[in-house]
Amino acid sequence: MTQGNRKARRAWAAARKRHIRPGHVYIAEIQHDPDCMIYSTERTCTCNPTRILKDDRGRELARVENAGFYDPLEMAEVMP
Ligand SMILES: [Zn+2]
Helix, strand or coil: CCCCCHHHHHHHHHHHHHHCCCCCCEEEEEECCCCCHHHCCCCCCCCCCEEEEEECCCCEEEEECCCCCCCCHHHHCCCC
């Protein structure tokens, strides 16, 4: 069971807030473990992925590790 680090989760939230703006293109790269259940029919993250936010040129804006399970809603909330 991986809850991740509260500080890391806050860092990820802050990075999204800072970099993601309506009308701007960004890429969220979530690096799951190969054995994560996100790749199963359940589509539920059971690992502790590294989250990377990139701009439309592929430049890294933020990288957060150890923020716990990935929840797709964590990106949906910032969509314009
Ligand atoms: Zn995962």
